[in-house]
Amino acid sequence: MKRFENILYATQGLPGHSDALDQAIRIALNNGVSVTGLIACPAFPQEWAHYQQSYEHSLSNSLQEKVARFRSEHDLSEQQAPFPLLVKHSEQPAICIIKQALENDHDLIIKEAEPLRNGAGGFKALDMTLLRKCPCAVWLHRPTDKPKNKRRVAVAIDPTPSGEAQHALSLRLLELARSIADSCDSRLHLISCWEYYLEHYLEDNSWIHADPQELNQEIDKAKNSHQRALQQLLEESGIAGETVTHYLHGNPDDAIPECVQQEDVDVLVMGTLARTGIAGFVIGNTAENILQSIRCSLVALKPEGFVSPIKS
Known part of the structure; x- marks a missing residue:
């Protein structure tokens, strides 16, 4: 099971309705560590x-x-569930959060996702900055009315x-998703997309009479190869527990958000970055498109070795 050793709960101090704070404390308790709180509020x-200090005290x-x-609801003492809290003001709250993570080697940030209007999907600018530039895992929480043991994890x-x-990132994603699912409805939904890479070039092409x-034989080969690879990856990961596999034939940009919505997924775990020819990593186009379409909570991981462009 994935263990976190240094958790940061980050907030802008704005009114929220998700259980992100409760989730942060629960994870810390399950891992036997404390969680640090950070309020990143604007500088007046x-x-x-002259209102700055009283405002920060109120937050x-x-x-x-x-x-x-x-603590009271769960019969916990302050020693059992410590919560050291920092308040910092900045014109760029996302940068403030990332610097805090860098300076203190946090391996998980939990934050309420910025609210969206009219049921739209995706994430707003502050959250996208965290997803693009923060070196550690980021958990963006969205409100849900479901009890915890009914929430679906994919x-x-x-x-x-x-x-x-x-x-290595794929193995970490499976391990982390399994541990989250164990604390929810116990089933882990595996969403994996496959395509034969020449499929759309050869179908209905007036110049190439395939x-x-x-062509169907090649498509079947691609499907079978994908299924074998996923099974091998699952075996290598060593994760246990019930899984529900969704083999999606098509473009992941569209297929994954559709599956998330159809299966009523509450928490999606995914990697967000892709390598490029230049030094470092950037957010991948596929990940970007998926992120702008989903309405559920998100847990995002980056590959080991990611170097944030933000300096501590």
Whole structure:
């Protein structure tokens, strides 16, 4: 099971309705560690500067009251569930959060996702900055009315990675998703997309008269190869428990969000970055398109060795 050793709960101090704080404390308790709180709020202009301190105190007191309520509801002492809290003001809250993670070697950030309007999907600018530039795992929480033991967890997985870093990331995704599913409805939904790479070039092409039977054979080979690769990856990961596999034939940009919606997934676990020819990593086009379409909570991982462009 994936263990986190240094968890950061980050908030802007705005009113929220998800159980992100409760989730952060629960994960810390399950891992036998404490969780640090960070309120990253805006810096007031000079003419309002005399309100800054009282504003920050109000945010701190409000959050500590929520923590105290959690302790009371679960019969926990302050020593059993410590919650050291920092308040920092910045014109760029996302950068403030990332710097805190870098300076203190946090391996997981839990934050309420910025609210969206009119049921739209995707994530707003602050959350996208975290997904693009934060070196550690990021869990963006969205509100749900489901009890915790009814929440569905899915992992988007590519069993045919392009290199060792991507292969290692796939194993980490499976391990983390399995541990989250164990704390929810116990079933882990595996979402994996496959296509024969020449399929759309050869179908209905007036210049290339590909034999339909031969093309179908190649498509079947691609499907079977993908299924074998996923099975091998599952065996290598060593994860146990019930799984529900969704083999999706098509473009992952469209197929994964559709599957997430159809299966009523509450938490999607996925990798967000792709290698490029230049040094470092950037967010992949496929991941970007998926992120802008989903409405559920997201847990995002980057490959080992990712170097954030933000300096601590």
